[in-house]
Structure formats: structure tokens, C-alpha cells
Amino acid sequence: MKTFIKNGTVINPDTAFIQTTNVLIEDEKIMRIGDAQHEEAERVIDATGLLVVPGLVDIHVHFREPGFPQKETIQTGSLAAAAGGFSAVVCMPNTKPAIDTVETLTYVLQTGKRHGAVKVFSSAAMTYGIEGQILTDMESLRKAGAVTFTDDGRTVMDPGILYDCFCKAAELDVPISSHCEDHRFVTSGSFNRGKFSSLLGDPGIPALGEELIIARDILFAEETGARLHIQHVSTARGVQLIREAKARGVRVTAEAAPHHFSITDEQALLSGTMAKVNPPLRTEQDVEAVVQGLSEGTLDAIATDHAPHTIAEKSHPLERAPFGLVGLETAVGLTFTKLVHPGKLQLMDAISKLTINPANIMGLPAGRLEEGHAADIAIIDPNKEWIVEPDTFHSKSRNTPFSGMKLKGKAVLTMVNGNIVYDENSPSG
Numbered sequence: 001m002k003t004f005i006k007n008g009t010v011i012n013p014d015t016a017f018i019q020t021t022n023v024l025i026e027d028e029k030i031m032r033i034g035d036a037q038h039e040e041a042e043r044v045i046d047a048t049g050l051l052v053v054p055g056l057v058d059i060h061v062h063f064r065e066p067g068f069p070q071k072e073t074i075q076t077g078s079l080a081a082a083a084g085g086f087s088a089v090v091c092m093p094n095t096k097p098a099i100d101t102v103e104t105l106t107y108v109l110q111t112g113k114r115h116g117a118v119k120v121f122s123s124a125a126m127t128y129g130i131e132g133q134i135l136t137d138m139e140s141l142r143k144a145g146a147v148t149f150t151d152d153g154r155t156v157m158d159p160g161i162l163y164d165c166f167c168k169a170a171e172l173d174v175p176i177s178s179h180c181e182d183h184r185f186v187t188s189g190s191f192n193r194g195k196f197s198s199l200l201g202d203p204g205i206p207a208l209g210e211e212l213i214i215a216r217d218i219l220f221a222e223e224t225g226a227r228l229h230i231q232h233v234s235t236a237r238g239v240q241l242i243r244e245a246k247a248r249g250v251r252v253t254a255e256a257a258p259h260h261f262s263i264t265d266e267q268a269l270l271s272g273t274m275a276k277v278n279p280p281l282r283t284e285q286d287v288e289a290v291v292q293g294l295s296e297g298t299l300d301a302i303a304t305d306h307a308p309h310t311i312a313e314k315s316h317p318l319e320r321a322p323f324g325l326v327g328l329e330t331a332v333g334l335t336f337t338k339l340v341h342p343g344k345l346q347l348m349d350a351i352s353k354l355t356i357n358p359a360n361i362m363g364l365p366a367g368r369l370e371e372g373h374a375a376d377i378a379i380i381d382p383n384k385e386w387i388v389e390p391d392t393f394h395s396k397s398r399n400t401p402f403s404g405m406k407l408k409g410k411a412v413l414t415m416v417n418g419n420i421v422y423d424e425n426s427p428s429g
């Protein structure tokens with residue numbers, strides 16, 4: 001089957017290509033970019049006024065399978081991804097059981113192949129059960145397809161275990177993705193420790209708890225030569241630590257989540273448990289530092305940390321409600337509304353941080369819009385204004401602090417291997 005996407009602003013960050021032109025797709029591949037013939041195309045998509053970009057890549061999602069299908073499944077999570085413009089995702093291992101054996105990893109990858117609307121990649125745990133005690137069989141997990149090792153949701157606190165893990169990662173040349181939280185220092189709290197946590201009578205989560213581990217893991221990467229990827233950076237000093245590490249040549253990359261560059265800890269007063277996320281929403285100054293980190297390149301990628309929970313769980317009292325929010329279907333809207341339209345991040349940089357950069361960090365065959373490559377494509381309407389209505393989400397969960405927010409910019413069509421997996425304008429989409 002031939003598909004012709006005509007007259008869109010075609011962007012390929014890998015080659016800094018941006019041009020109003022056409023894309024011809026044949027079956028699962030991109031055949032031609034430019035003045036292609038389209039007379040024989042069975043399907044023509046008019047992309048006038050729209051951006052035609054590589055399918056977006058989210059290297060930090062929680063699809064909750066196996067273990068928590070009431071929150072999300074690989075199938076529903078991948079539908080949410082498609083609706084957000086994503087064509088590839090990396091699942092986190094804090095499922096039940098955790099993704100700490102080849103068997104569970106294979107289950108996730110095969111379920112992704114069978115039922116996923118998008119390309120489902122997976123991490124594997126650094127330690128069994130994400131308990132920080134015994135290293136997993138990293139070599140076998142890597143061979144079975146793990147693209148990174150992480151205990152996301154928790155931090156490995158024992159330096160001896162961590163050292164062995166970093167050495168193994170260096171040997172296998174696979175990145176460690178680090179959730180940074182010193183559990184000896186951060187023991188309670190739901191929101192950022194500061195003015196608003198005090199107002200709410202919450203003990204608060206100190207920024208220092210995150211920064212201690214960022215600093216520690218940078219030293220481990222420097223010592224062992226392993227590649228380190230810092231997840232969901234949320235504090236100004238965290239950004240500064242990564243900036244300094246990069247300047248002296250440490251192999252470190254980092255991601256920011258849309259909620260950390262869009263809203264502050266004041267959101268706790270408005271959204272309650274819906275704004276409870278880990279790391280927490282921080283201060284205005286931290287948000288500015290994260291935006292600065294993205295624009296100068298200290299922060300390489302935008303990743304959602306899509307973390308679905310049921311309404312019943314989020315209705316618990318503050319201390320008992322789980323951390324996390326769903327992010328796949330609002331990421332493009334927030335990136336354009338908060339960064340691109342106000343001129344804080346160049347369009348090309350924004351697309352890079354949603355495509356080629358995260359793909360390169362994890363070594364994924366994704367994030368490129370080039371002739372001969374898989375036709376994984378997102379079409380974005382940068383000027384589409386819309387209001388976040390959680391009831392319309394494709395995700396199984398509705399936990400978002402962005403409900404009712406007006407955004408400008410939206411993915412309107414997503415293609416994976418030449419198949420349309422989401423189409424805003426088709427009733428089935």
C-alpha cells in the first residue's frame with residue numbers, strides 16, 4: 001500500500017532537515033521525501049499547515065503489566081501513546097512481578113508485539129524485586145532485549161551493589177536509568193518541601209534528597225565509565241550537577257517530564273492528590289532551571305513518566321494516595337504550550353528531545369524520518385487549541401493535574417510501520 005503525505009512541514013532532527021514537502025510511504029517504509037509522485041498512492045493525507053515528524057519516543061512509561069491491569073495494560077497504554085503522537089515507548093520494570101527475569105521481560109515484549117499499537121521496548125530491573133539487594137542477571141536480560149537497567153520508583157542505596165551494577169553496565173555498554181531519591185533522607189511527604197507543603201501540613205520531600213543521588217550516580221558513572229541516564233530531573237541544583245558533569249566529560253544524559261517544566265508545587269493547592277508525583281512538582285525557580293536545562297541541552301530528552309492509577313487509589317487521603325500522573329496524551333500539548341510557543345525552546349530542539357535524542361540514549365531503532373527507514377511518523381498540529389478532558393483519554397486511567405487546562409498543539413495522526421494507529425479526524429481514531 002502506498003501512502004502520500006503532502007505539503008507538510010517535514011522535520012528530521014537527525015539531519016536538521018526542515019522543509020515544506022511530501023513524504024511517500026510504501027508498505028512499512030519511507031520511500032521518498034521530496035517531490036514524490038503520488039498518482040498511484042491509495043491514501044493521500046493533506047498535511048498543509050501541519051508538522052510531519054518522526055514518531056515520538058517516550059523512554060519512561062509505566063504500563064502496569066503484569067500485575068496492575070486495573071490501572072493500565074500494555075494494550076491501553078500503547079493506545080494512549082499512539083493518541084499522544086508516540087510510536088515507541090520504554091516500559092519501566094516496577095510491575096508485579098517486577099521485570100527482573102528473562103521470563104517476565106519476554107512476556108512484556110511479546111505482549112507488546114501482539115497487542116501494542118506502538119513499538120514496546122522494555123527496561124529491566126537492576127536488582128531482584130526492585131529491592132536493592134541482589135543484582136539481576138543483567139547479561140541474560142540484555143541479550144533478551146532490555147534496553148536499560150533501572151529500579152525506577154526506587155533508588156539502589158547500597159554503594160557496593162550499585163558499584164557492581166555500574167561495572168556490569170559498562171561491560172555490556174547499556175545505560176543505567178536512575179530514579180534519584182535518597183531513601184534515608186526522604187522518608188515521608190507527598191509534595192515538595194516548602195511553602196505549600198507547610199500550608200498543607202505535609203512533611204514535604206526535600207530537593208536535596210534528589211540531588212544527593214544525582215551527585216552520587218554521576219560519581220559512579222565517572223568512576224566506572226558506565227553510561228548514566230538521570231530520570232525526571234526536577235530541581236535547579238540537579239540540572240547544575242548534570243551540566244557540570246557533562247562539561248568534564250562524564251557519560252551522562254538526562255530527561256525532564258512535561259509536568260516538571262509546566263507547573264509548580266503550588267498546583268498541590270488546586271489539584272490535591274492529582275498533583276502528587278515523584279519527584280514532586282517543585283518551585284518556580286526549579287521549573288525555570290529545568291526549562292533552561294532543556295534549551296541549553298543539559299537535559300537531552302522529554303519523557304512523560306506516564307504513571308496511571310485508578311481514581312479510587314487517588315481518592316485516598318494524601319499520605320496513602322500513590323505518586324504519579326498520566327502523561328502520554330498531554331506531552332505534545334504541554335511541550336508546545338509551555339516551551340515552543342513562548343519561544344523558550346526551538347521547534348527543532350523540541351522535536352529532537354521527543355524523538356532522536358531519547359532513541360539514541362536507549363539505542364532504539366526509532367526517532368528518524370528518513371528514506372529507507374520504518375514509516376513511524378507523527379503529524380502534529382502546532383496551533384490546534386484544545387482543552388484537556390481526562391474522560392476522553394485512551395489510557396485506562398484519568399489521574400492528571402491538567403484537567404480543564406487549555407493547550408495549543410496536539411498530535412493529530414500517528415503511524416507505526418506505515419499503519420495509522422491514531423487519527424484525530426477519523427471516528428475510529
Ligand SMILES: [Zn+2]
Nearest residue numbers: 152153179231
Ligand atoms: Zn521514577
